[in-house]
Amino acid sequence: MSSLNLYDTKSRKVSSFKPIKKGEVGIYLCGATVQAPPHIGHIRSGVNFDILRRWLITSGYKVTFIRNVTDIDDKIIHKATHEEIPWWQVAAKYERSFTDAYNKLNVLPPTYEPLATGHITQMIELIKKLIDNGSAYAPGNGDVYLEVTKVKDYLSLSNQKLDDLLVADDADLKFKKDPKDFALWKAAKKDEPSWPTPWGDGRPGWHIECSAMAHAYLGESFDIHGGGLDLIFPHHENEIAQSTAAGFNFANIWMHNAWVTTSGEKMSKSLGNSLQVAEILKKVRGIELRWYLGSAHYRSMLEFSFEALAESATAFKRIEAFLSRSESILGKEVELLIADEFAKAMNDDLAVPQALAFIAESMRIGNSAAEDKKIIAKTAGEIRGALSVLGCDPRDAAFATTQSKNGAIDGLIKLALEQREAARLRKDFVAADQIRDQIASLGITVEDTSSGPRWSY
């Protein structure tokens, strides 16, 4: 069996994955800033990294997966002020909407999901360390800045030069030694939430939380750090700066997922609510949305359209139908198998599109096999195994439906179908079709097969 190769943003190459500790993987994923409900771009990131995680688990690794929640930032404060409610109510509300979206798309809960505001102590410790070793300074206005010119290899992740960066027009030159120095800690403005520190009351800068929490849960060095493309600079660059300035090795490899785009552009708030996860789930099931979001390679832009989503859902239903047909032929639940070809695709930097081609080919073989149980068990098993890694196993409890498995209903349908079979035998097709139509109007599909009628919800 092949072994895992992953693309690293820093080296810009695909190379063999070597965990720091044999058999174990530590992953830190930048999660949501909970200031609005999730749109499908946010959740694509969750799905992409969930596929990575599931593949690592399937490959035999013990995975520690940390995904943070940023529950304090400018927008949260702004929204709280605007809505006249405490900041933590804003954060809690949207944190729940993210959790709900993750659950509906079968994104596994992280091993731990730390909140930024729960780790102020760790942040203060880290900042102290940075001040003590001369990497950071507190100019007396209550802020603490990291001195970027003192950081070795600053901007190596995004491959930029410090001098090439555009300087923000409103850069504070009164207290900053260099306009590109960034805040580790921000002094509290009037009526803002704050925490006491040796430098005065304030709140965390944007990047310090991830350095502090990754350190707290994964240690000084860990395997994979992930997030969306736009986090490369400044967020991840600054995380690296803070962590390495503190003497940590930090992340070994960096993985970034690409956007969900609309009309070729990154999603923006101007699109309104239509692309929020909750809205899309009114049109398709969670498993279908997940299938769609996971189907493109994680480093490729995914051009969203409702048409493409609907087509994708159609394709997925075919696979589901194949699995349930297989179950009825086998007379038992399909066993999960991992095919070599599927593993090979996944090991190649999670080449999901190749994996999908494998699924399509297996399904063709399975469908052509009539009722050959050996072939059905293999193809259906390998397909279910693949779906499971992709988080789209229809039998996964996360997608449990409320469909009735009531014996009385099953019996009544069977009775109706017997009536229809009788009508068909006496060539009374008008009556037979009438029964089928009536059953169909209840949302039940009837298919005639060589071994009698088959029905499904």
Added chain:
RNA sequence: GGUCGGAUGGCCGAGAGGCGAGGCUCGGGACUGCAAAUCCCGCUACACGGGUUCAAAUCCCGUUCCGACCUCCA
């Protein structure tokens, strides 16, 4: 200005020197009382202009267009 990605058939979406990934849609056929499902066949694409090569969607040079980031961002 700097950094980084794109452009592939009706649509989505892989590939990165040599047998046309795959899916969806559409058309034809097989099967079927019909329908559905399934299978088979078809729809021969790689932004543009040069070049390298026996061979280029893929490599090189140039051009056009689109997008992302440059301290709010998945």
